[in-house]
Amino acid sequence: MTKVSPSMLSADFSKLGQELVRIDEAGADWAHLDVMDGMFVPNITFGPPVIKSIRKYSDIPFDAHLMIQDPVRYIDAFADAGCDLITVHCEAVGDIKGAMDRIHEKGLKAGISLNPETPVSDVEPFLPYADLALVMTVHPGFGGQSFISDCVPKITWISEWAEENGREVEISVDGGVNPVTGKQCTDAGATVLVAGSSLFKLDDMAPAIAEWKKYGRSL
Ligand code: DX5
Ligand code: ZN
Secondary structure, three states: OOOOEEHHHHHHHHHHHHHHHHHOOOOOOOOEEEEEEEEOOOEOOOOHHHHHHHOOOOOOOOOEEEEOHHHHHHHHHHHOOOOOOOEOOOOOOOOOHHHHHHHHHHEEOOOOOOOEOOOOHHHHHHHHHHHHHEEEEOOOOOOOOOOOOOHHHHHHHHHHHHHHHHOOOEEEOOOOOOHHHHHHHHHOOOOEEOOOHHOOOOOOOOOHHHHOOOOOOOO
C-alpha cells in the first residue's frame, strides 16, 4: 500500500497536537513536518521545540522535511525532538552527505530531496546513502501551490535507479498532491504521498487516505 504523509503545514498551528491526533486517527502513515528557515526558502515555520512539544500526542512516525541551509548543524536537535526520518535538500549549502551520515548515526532514516528545477543528476550522488528520496513537485516554501507535472519523470528515474542498483528507497512526492496528481505519481513509482491542503481542507480525511493507500506501489 502507498504510504500517506499529511503535511502539518496545512494544519491549524494553534492546535498542532490535536491536528496530529486527527491525522493519526484518519489513518495517516507518517506526519510530514515542514521545517523552513527563511534562508533556503522564503518562509519560516517551526523547529525542534515545537516538534518536541507535539511528540507526546501520537506515536505516528515523524517525517521531517528540512528546508534549511547547512542542515548538519541541526540534525541532533531534530533527532532528539523525536523525528524518525529526516530529509535534507541536495541544493542546501553545507555538508549534505555529512548531514545524512549524522542522521544515520542518530539511528534514524535519511532522506534526500530535490527541487523542481534540480536535475536528477544532482541528487544521484546521494541516493546510495538515502532511505528516501523526496521529489518536490512545487517550489518549496508554501502549501497550496499547483502540481508541476514536469517533475513526474524524476520519480520514474529514481524508481529505475533503485531497481538497477538493488536499493530499497522510498520515493516520496511533495507539493500539489491531490487524488489525480497522486495517482500519476504512484503510477510513476512513488511509494509515499505527502499532501497538505488537499487533505486538510476535508472535514474527514480518512476516506481519502484510505483511497490513496490503495493506489499502488510501496516498498
Ligand atoms: C512545501 C512543503 C509541502 C507542502 C505541501 O514547501 O514542502 O510539504 O506542505 O502542501 P500542498 O500539499 O498544499 O502542496
Ligand atoms: Zn514538505
